[in-house]
Amino acid sequence: MTTTHSISVNINGKTYTRDVEARMTLADFLRHEIGLTGTHLGCEHGVCGACTVLIDGRSARSCLTFAVQMNGRNLTTVEGLSVAGNLNPLQQAFQEHHGLQCGFCTSGILMSLTELLSDNPDPTEHEVREILTGHLCRCTGYAGPVRAALATAEHLKNIKGAA
Amino acid sequence: MKPAPFDYHAPASLDEAVALMSTLDNAKVIAGGQSLVAMMNFRYAMPDHLIDLGNIAGLSGLHFESQTLRIGAMTRQRELEFSVPLANKVPLFKAALAHVGHRQTRNRGTLGGSLAHADPAAELPTACLALDAEIEIAGAGGTRIVPMREFSAGFMTTALGYDEILLAVHIRPWREGHGYSFQEYARRHGDFAVAGAAVLLDANNDGIIERAAVALCGVTDRPVRRDEAEAALVGRHLDDSVIARAASLAGDVEATADIHADATYRRHLARVLTTRALHEASSRMKTKKRETA
Numbered sequence: 001m002t003t004t005h006s007i008s009v010n011i012n013g014k015t016y017t018r019d020v021e022a023r024m025t026l027a028d029f030l031r032h033e034i035g036l037t038g039t040h041l042g043c044e045h046g047v048c049g050a051c052t053v054l055i056d057g058r059s060a061r062s063c064l065t066f067a068v069q070m071n072g073r074n075l076t077t078v079e080g081l082s083v084a085g086n087l088n089p090l091q092q093a094f095q096e097h098h099g100l101q102c103g104f105c106t107s108g109i110l111m112s113l114t115e116l117l118s119d120n121p122d123p124t125e126h127e128v129r130e131i132l133t134g135h136l137c138r139c140t141g142y143a144g145p146v147r148a149a150l151a152t153a154e155h156l157k158n159i160k161g162a163a
Numbered sequence: 164m165k166p167a168p169f170d171y172h173a174p175a176s177l178d179e180a181v182a183l184m185s186t187l188d189n190a191k192v193i194a195g196g197q198s199l200v201a202m203m204n205f206r207y208a209m210p211d212h213l214i215d216l217g218n219i220a221g222l223s224g225l226h227f228e229s230q231t232l233r234i235g236a237m238t239r240q241r242e243l244e245f246s247v248p249l250a251n252k253v254p255l256f257k258a259a260l261a262h263v264g265h266r267q268t269r270n271r272g273t274l275g276g277s278l279a280h281a282d283p284a285a286e287l288p289t290a291c292l293a294l295d296a297e298i299e300i301a302g303a304g305g306t307r308i309v310p311m312r313e314f315s316a317g318f319m320t321t322a323l324g325y326d327e328i329l330l331a332v333h334i335r336p337w338r339e340g341h342g343y344s345f346q347e348y349a350r351r352h353g354d355f356a357v358a359g360a361a362v363l364l365d366a367n368n369d370g371i372i373e374r375a376a377v378a379l380c381g382v383t384d385r386p387v388r389r390d391e392a393e394a395a396l397v398g399r400h401l402d403d404s405v406i407a408r409a410a411s412l413a414g415d416v417e418a419t420a421d422i423h424a425d426a427t428y429r430r431h432l433a434r435v436l437t438t439r440a441l442h443e444a445s446s447r448m449k450t451k452k453r454e455t456a
Binding site for chain 1: 164165168205215217241264266351
């Protein structure tokens with residue numbers, strides 16, 4: 001009864017076609033089939049947020065989604081954030097504001113904040129904190145990531161203002 | 164891979180989905196998967212077949228008619244959260260959604276999935292119960308309508324048959340200017356509620372309560388309406404003593420005891436949260452606005 005399904009999915013701008021077992025989660029697919037190990041797996045039941053990726057631009061738990069459901073979808077993982085090999089402004093801000101320590105939860109947090117800043121380029125601290133409730137960080141706490149997100153919004157505003 | 168092996172079906176039509184449900188053994192519908200896949204990863208749920216509703220057109224969206232609102236079962240919680248007409252006509256929904264999971268789960272989680280999963284602590288079934296929603300269900304014999312009071316049948320149990328699919332929720336919005344509130348206590352924001360209270364209130368021009376709904380989540384094995392509390396509100400002016408008496412009646416239930424809270428504490432929470440919800444709903448009623456309109 002274990003059948004495989006052929007899926008074609010766009011990840012970070014590149015299309016991949018693979019045969020997958022129905023029970024393979026999107027997280028396992030990204031890590032083991034595609035080799036994109038920047039997406040981390042913590043709790044594997046949707047609580048910790050480490051595995052968060054963007055599905056058609058919307059943040060989602062890749063441990064609570066099956067790869068087979070992603071046929072024809074556009075995904076963004078943390079590997080898709082950098083620009084020409086350089087950290088993007090959000091990633092840069094995480095480095096500058098001590099937004100990470102061990103880094104395990106970071107890739108998921110970056111994806112959720114990417115969605116937030118794209119929906120709402122000028123979020124309040126409360127809005128940033130509400131998004132971060134979907135993530136568990138046990139090293140830095142949340143002050144660093146909050147500062148990094150707000151600094152990124154400020155940075156992007158300045159670039160826009162200068163342009 | 165954590166889930167047990169299963170076969171995956173992605174029907175393109177509702178008829179096809181219903182046919183699969185009535186012919187396959189141990190089949191389960193997957194909507195947003197935000198509860199089901201977690202249960203499959205733990206192997207609490209081990210379906211042999213998953214039937215994905217994600218590729219069937221027409222199962223999502225909000226449709227406002229003159230007296231009623233129909234919300235498709237596959238409507239994502241995110242869409243409900245950001246719907247301006249829904250916030251205007253059924254503001255209790257948005258208040259409830261503020262407590263539902265996180266942005267990352269609301270992006271995929273659906274209204275129908277929450278109702279069919281029937282976690283006793285879930286907010287959306289409780290809001291639907293307070294609103295006297297009607298649940299539209301498809302099966303091999305056609306569709307049927309079940310009132311929300313009968314849809315919840317026990318701990319994570321609903322009136323859905325094994326071969327049926329939840330199609331939509333029908334809601335008759337309360338009069339414009341009604342009061343509403345959803346209060347909840349959870350250990351952390353977005354966690355399952357230890358207890359929660361949904362309240363709807365409407366008053367006549369003299370400020371006398373004409374209509375009241377009080378529903379609790381997390382307190383018993385299913386969302387529950389508190390008829391005695393509602394009866395203590397209707398026909399009265401709200402003051403602290405009326406609110407205290409209604410809240411006390413709301414909390415007078417045989418409550419669940421588990422690792423998170425004992426029954427006494429849940430009854431206490433039910434009373435306190437109902438008190439807060441009644442105060443908030445009362446402050447939101449726009450009786451005077453209707454008077455001048």
